[in-house]
Amino acid sequence: MVSAPLSVIDARSGDKERLRLWIRMLRTTRIVEGELRERLKRDFDSTLPRFDVMSALYREPEGMLMTDLSRFLLVSNGNVTGIVDRLVADGYVARAKREGDKRTSVVRLTPAGTAFFEKMAAAHERWIAELLGGIGTAEVRRLSEMLHLFRSNWEGEH
Amino acid sequence: MVSAPLSVIDARSGDKERLRLWIRMLRTTRIVEGELRERLKRDFDSTLPRFDVMSALYREPEGMLMTDLSRFLLVSNGNVTGIVDRLVADGYVARAKREGDKRTSVVRLTPAGTAFFEKMAAAHERWIAELLGGIGTAEVRRLSEMLHLFRSNWEGEH
DNA sequence: CCGAGATATTTCAAGCATAAAATTTCTGGC
């Protein structure tokens, strides 16, 4: 046999293209994240991790446990502790002890935190619209669907 | 006038979809990055930033200036200093003073660094092929092209 | 020449990130 079977050749060439896709995805997210970081700092004196935490809490007015927060954000539990500490110090977030389980504490946005987040979120949505404005609406939909599928597959297996 | 013009309505609905796309992109890269980080640590006792630096240097056997390195990787100049420091300490990278300009130093992979990187890169490519394997080859090509266009647009404007 | 700005790099302070260890509290079988 002189050449590999077609399926193997296909797989190999596909590998290279997946690698290129990954590099481009990483570059795109880095560009956008860098821009968002800069603007959050400039306009709100805040950061992306703080925005992420507040965004998660905004969706859950009853509050969340630290563990749920770290799982949702895909970051380590120890990491969340520090970010929440600083948000508490700023008065945007409150920790509430619970009746039943003394290990856990429910974390939620304060009214000040909610108001502040709503301002940031509005700007954030405008920025994303601007930064991703070069991608056509049909492409956006297609791409989004693809990534949603990826996530479903991933979570199905893990 | 009771309702906004069509173009405005279109823009608004597109904004929401772009926001959703951004969130999904961020989640995807976080999942993949987390997996890569874990495997780099497990199999090579290394990290993603170190891999990125070595990858950049591998493409330039003549070496790179610190500034070019940080620009290429889209990270701050101060950041590169620390990563390179540790790579130098491990013997994978060397700083060479230059004749002409005493401010600059050319950074390049050592033979040990080259050999080590080639092992990592092979594993890295397999991992990406595995992790992004759920996305069909045609989709990969399409998606990749889209992101390439995004980057071209971005760099054209900045 | 020579000094004002430009350029390359490092240093610094603060915050983000992980994994692993330590602490505290809960739960279920005995």
Add this chain to the structure above:
DNA sequence: GCCAGAAATTTTATGCTTGAAATATCTCGG
């Protein structure tokens, strides 16, 4: 009731990240 293990959280050590300040060197008009 007790206690072994599980679970929620914080602490710790180390490394990554940024923006800004500090240092050193270069360039070039006068």
